[in-house]
Amino acid sequence: MFRHGPCPLHTQGKESWVKAAVFAEPHHIEVHDVPMPQIVKPGDAIIRVIKACVCGSDLWWFRGIGQRQHGSLTGHEAIGIIEEVGPDVRTLKPGDFVIAPFTHCCGACAACRAGFESNCFNAEPGGNAGYQAEYMRAYSADTALVKVPADPKELSEDTIASLLTVADVMCTGFHAAKCANIRPGSTAVVFGDGGVGLCGVLSAKLQGAERIIAMSRHEDRQRVARAFGATDIVPERGDEAVAKVMDMTDGVGADCVLECVGTAQSTLSALAVARPGGTIGRVGVPHIDSIDVNNLFWRNVTLSGGPASVTPYANGENGLVAKIINGDIQPGRIFTANFDLDHVQDAYEAMDERRAIKSMLSIGA
């Protein structure tokens, strides 16, 4: 399912070539030799990728439901070692161990200053991609990358896996919980038992939720959900799921609802189980066009969420990186399958067919 040799779409007369995953067509990812990424702007960094992974949101275009350009480089989550930096990079140097987030943070615009780097006004068009590769380019490296204060050679594979989740999935689950306004003692319901939903469970626990109801019908995911702090598991879906949660909450509904799927059914169910004055934090890529906002209004239900930020959640003394290094959390448990880059097609298929919760790609060392 992969092919070596210079890719006709990426040939630009460069001398050195590296392997990278490339989208061919729905259900079909290839590995091509593409030009070694170069420093383009003075704030850029080139990263030698150690690990990358497949995102649940990639399945939309892998399945042909969402659109993606033929020949485009794939992947938006990675960790690796800085290989080279541009002349303006101040805080990073070759050899540094970094997380490459799916987001871009210029650190200066109104969105980044407010902590919403997914909405960075200075992001390059098209969104970040090309992380499922031997080498990748990151821009605004100083502010956009997350430096890990550790030598990857001294960290366990489990810790490395957990750090990789910070590139997107764990921060996305954390954003869902933040947006859902979790408070100490809250009752939270989490829709979605993929990597993001499970990280949502872990984040709800971290943010103080007392009761966490995980909507999950797959035994492997239920196990991780319980390990991450779920107190209740509800396997039902749709109206049955809503009835069950309402029954479990004495007809009141939940304080906080994390919507980590994005389908119409999941979104409508999430709206239905929020208590009066409750909050829905949604991070699932939305596949619903409109909702009955009058119903939300009369119930005083808040609808929040969107693409997550990484650096505000990852950095700092109490940030996710510190918690992982300290062994407080192990979000890397969501990786239940591991592939080399040549088998990236298998990595996608394992998630598409629900054989893996989330597929890791082990690329370098």
Place this chain on the structure above:
Amino acid sequence: MFRHGPCPLHTQGKESWVKAAVFAEPHHIEVHDVPMPQIVKPGDAIIRVIKACVCGSDLWWFRGIGQRQHGSLTGHEAIGIIEEVGPDVRTLKPGDFVIAPFTHCCGACAACRAGFESNCFNAEPGGNAGYQAEYMRAYSADTALVKVPADPKELSEDTIASLLTVADVMCTGFHAAKCANIRPGSTAVVFGDGGVGLCGVLSAKLQGAERIIAMSRHEDRQRVARAFGATDIVPERGDEAVAKVMDMTDGVGADCVLECVGTAQSTLSALAVARPGGTIGRVGVPHIDSIDVNNLFWRNVTLSGGPASVTPYANGENGLVAKIINGDIQPGRIFTANFDLDHVQDAYEAMDERRAIKSMLSIGA
């Protein structure tokens, strides 16, 4: 425009009669003699009304846009003196000065405990009404009414007017600001220059907003907006208003948007001027069925709001009642016309025709 004598719709063989405003048909409110309200439940109180007023939300049915039952008693904002209490009332006694909120707070259900008393699970069906009257009945008096620690005879007319706003309009504006997530230094935009919108301006200021852009095209309202803390006035509407606000905020949009109208135009404009990661607090009765939730998602914009609560905002050392008694705020400035109960029709017309920002009814002493 009013008529005395027992109302055929409210005659129940009672001996004593009191005057009350009654909805006849769109654009037509009458004053009827209705039976003196009675203690029905052991937690009830009967209130002798000193002041009541007309709500902007009343204009929807006054204009025939919203539905209202012929013959129903009107009004949901009042202050007055406790005349009688039921056997279970513990904290109030005849002679106490109280604010009668438009909301009901049982104090015990999940919604009330969470501070969302508009969604009280134990509210009587149909919503509170009948406050534009000489006497009114309140239920769950201990928790639902706001006791004012002062003798109304020793308060100025201005202070009395300000206390009356706590029954709804000031708390509704305060709720808009709360839901819009005002933080110290925030930039806020307030849509709506009626009583609620102006109280929203005052509340944004109270909650720490640094820049407050009031959308207002009426000179009398602009004056009050400036007195309440507005730093900028934008008279445009629709696309022009959006363009103006985006220009004023360097293309970023506002941190916090208070939607105090409810029309489709106002709501869509409010959504459009929120910055990435911004929040819309809406309290205008919604006259829009659905919105593009994908757009909200990709911009990380939070949609919050609904009917306000009163007691959580009114009570306590730093509550609105204390601030009014201390002279810190004068929300009563929104009353620009005053009528006796017999002229309730004029009170509605003055608001309907925008001759008054908000009409007060002076009923008792």
